Amino acid sequence: MKIVVPIMPRSLEDVANIDLDRLAAADLIEWRADFLPKEEILTVAPAVFEKFVGREVIFTLRMSREGGHIELTNEEYIHLLKEIASLYQPEFIDFEYYSHKEVFEEMLDFPNLVLSYHNFEETPENYMEIMSELTSLSPAVVKMAVMAQTEQDVLDVMNYTRGFKTLNAEQAYATMSMGHLGKLSRVAGVITGSCWTFASLDEASAPGQIALSAVHKILNILEE
Template identity: 30%
Template sequence: MTLGTGRPKIAVPITGKTASEIIEQAKTIASKTPDLVEWRIDFYEDVTDAQQLVTTGKQLHDTLGSIPILTTFRTKGEGGELQLSDDQYFEICKTVITAGFTDALDVERYHDEASVKALVNKAHENQVVVIMSNHDFDKTPDQTDIVGRLTSMVELGADVAKMAVMPQSADDVLTLLAATNQAHQELDQPLITMSMGDLGKVSRISGEVFGSCLSFGSVGAGSAPGQISLDDLRHDLNDLKLS
């Protein structure tokens, strides 16, 4: 699977709290054949147990077969489920990188930059793709700020730069779309952007026009406000595809 070409790809999140819930969700999701699965390990109750994390990750990999895995620990400050220190966050990410079960890792942009760079290098040494991210659940920054954040991710070595924002108005959604279009023209790396909530749903289906290469759809429980079901999202993206 190649991000950044053709129709935006679709990722479906797994948010199970136990190993058995995770594997059951994976079986259901695999039957729907999304392009990518995002394992939200901040939902997993044993995420801080390295051995259990690796064991479950390998079971998940086996269950999904050829479907690529993006592994994400979303910190509390960016909308995640569990409060961790930066040291704990980076240790969990390192465990994921070296375990061999994931194809890509989400790395949050706004941690210590030296630690972020070191994590990016370690991921690349282990052939793990880095999707660097920033999530603003309170507001939509201005267009220059959004483009600047995405640009800084690329400068830090991201293979894909991701930004999610919360709109308070239709103008905010337009700001996110304009920023996406600008960054898509200025940066070589693929981008993932979205405006969250009901107001922002249009941004989840218009990526092919504005330059966002991946959209997140749900099978069962979603992981963020405004996610559209996989079946509906697939239909919408196909309807809006460029000839």
Template identity: 30%
Template structure:
């Protein structure tokens, strides 16, 4: 049975697929499955045929079929939030997200809060009609906004009707890392939906290891290839999670 974000006593481990074509994506998938993650994220912005909806839907279905009970997240990360350059407008990317909800059994679709509110809420409507869940995400690869600003992003995700709120930011100091963890704990205590958070890069790597203590429900790990700076190998995450669970009695 697919794992649901926010359930369980420790963060779920998610590994990305970032292949340029079907052959590479499926080879990555085979490699990653051996490492037994909880979730697989297909970063479709890396996929060269992203403009071909039928091809994207078909590959999403193939990934889900091969992955079986493993939970799948479908993500088109925009260039403004750290993704690849793609030949789709924001509205076309939203149409592709909707097609994934309608024509596949992928469990989660990631949608950035920087999209137009009406587009976001329309996608949430389509998702609900098809039993797909929406992860509302915010990324800042340049800095860490204030704690208040981060809390606003978490709250905005819930207000928009998303099922999960995700925030990823870049620290310049260890104080920035504390800001992210503090905002995460605040969101965990206030929101009715699960939260995912991370501070990126080497400074922020500690949040990928111990973010679950502060309320983050997913940690993104290196399966075969990394999709963001600071991701930790899945084997290391498993070791740390086991130690944290044992030592904190979680």
């Protein structure tokens, strides 16, 4: 299981102040560009990708309804994804599938898509249907992040992940239960087959995220 650490710069100065030594244990960096005003994203992008040259980067724009900090039309969303993809070739482009399903076909030429589903309210009853639809589209990674209301929600997400990975060995999955109850799911990839976990430095990008130093220690113990 690889560790992803989100960065959330709000200015060029924030990018310059990122301490790369503190990110040494991260396998991938997720640039959450939605913490910037939309008109500044392409201005700040060169500094971000220069800062992380040689590192694997996931480019993510998360709308407010998905737990993010920006509002974009489908056209603005697609434009920014395509500009970043063509100019900087990040290892992965995150695409929030159900929020922008109408324009998904415009991204079919990109082989490195992370198809995401986020639910900050619950673990939906149709979780398996959602996971199945995203799997059928064969992205680079299927990402499912849902809120855990009960212990059973956490166990269900872990069990569903293991089942889908068993049946679709070539497909990569990154799944997690959010919130305090869901912390166990964030370090259980050795059992479930989840390929990524998201850890935080100073600021969590989602409820229940564990600090990078702690995740690194836990995974070393579980995977040794």
